[in-house]
Amino acid sequence: xxxxxxxLRTSRYWLPLLLLIGVLILVAAMAGxxxxxxxxxxxxxxxxxxxxxxxxxxxxxxxPILSATALSEPSPVETPDRTPTQASGSAAGSPVCTISxxxxxxxxxxxxxxxxxxxxxxxxxxDVCLDIAANPTVxxxxxxxxxxxxxxxxxxxxxxxxSIAAASEVTGTFTLSSGTLGGTGTLTVTGTLNWTGxxxxxxxxxxxxxxxxxxxxxxxx
Numbered sequence: 001x002x003x004x005x006x007x008l009r010t011s012r013y014w015l016p017l018l019l020l021i022g023v024l025i026l027v028a029a030m031a032g033x034x035x036x037x038x039x040x041x042x043x044x045x046x047x048x049x050x051x052x053x054x055x056x057x058x059x060x061x062x063x064p065i066l067s068a069t070a071l072s073e074p075s076p077v078e079t080p081d082r083t084p085t086q087a088s089g090s091a092a093g094s095p096v097c098t099i100s101x102x103x104x105x106x107x108x109x110x111x112x113x114x115x116x117x118x119x120x121x122x123x124x125x126x127d128v129c130l131d132i133a134a135n136p137t138v139x140x141x142x143x144x145x146x147x148x149x150x151x152x153x154x155x156x157x158x159x160x161x162x163s164i165a166a167a168s169e170v171t172g173t174f175t176l177s178s179g180t181l182g183g184t185g186t187l188t189v190t191g192t193l194n195w196t197g198x199x200x201x202x203x204x205x206x207x208x209x210x211x212x213x214x215x216x217x218x219x220x221x
Contacts, residue, residue, distance in 0.1 A: 160180075
C-alpha cells in the first residue's frame with residue numbers, strides 16, 4: 001500500500017510535465033506548417049500532414065487587368081497662314097497686329113509716337129494696323145520700314161520712303177504724292193489708289209482689287 005502511494009505521488013509530478021512537453025511539441029509542429037490559401041477568399045487554415053511534411057502553398061495565378069497598347073505618334077497640327085490675302089476685293093481674314101493706331105497724339109502724323117498704342121513708332125518686324133472710328137487721313141513722312149500694313153484708314157505718302165516686307169492691304173484711299181513705295185511685299189488696295197507723284201520700286205507689287213479705283217496723274221515705276 002505504501003509503494004502504491006509512493007507511485008501515485010511520483011506520477012502526480014511527471015504527468016503535468018509530460019503533458020506540457022507534448023503541447024510544446026505540437027505548437028512547434030504547427031508553427032512550421034505552411035498556410036493553405038483558399039480560392040474564395042475564406043480565412044486560411046493550418047493543415048499539417050500526418051507525415052509532418054510541409055504543405056505546398058497554393059498561389060492562384062494572377063491575370064493582368066490592363067493590356068499593353070501601342071502608342072501612336074500625334075498627328076501634326078495644321079496652322080492657318082497668318083499672311084492676310086485678298087479675294088474678290090475683300091480680306092480673307094483678320095490681320096495679326098503687333099502695333100495699332102490709336103490717335104493719342106491728336107494729329108494725323110505717322111511719325112508721332114503717341115499715335116500708336118505702344119507709344120512708340122512701328123519697326124521693321126511690326127505688323128501695323130490702322131482702324132479707328134475717327135477715320136483720319138494718316139500722313140507718312142521720313143523713312144519707314146515695317147513687316148506688313150493693314151489699314152482701314154486713308155493713307156498719304158508725302159516725301160516718305162515706305163518699305164513693306166509682307167503682304168499688305170489698304171481698304172481706304174491710298175495716295176502716293178512723293179517719296180517711294182518699295183519692299184518685297186505685295187500691297188493690295190481695295191479702295192482708291194491715287195498715284196500723283198513719287199516712285200514705286202522693289203520686288204514687291206502694288207495692285208488694285210476688283211471694285212477698286214486707280215488714278216494715275218504722275219510718278220514713275
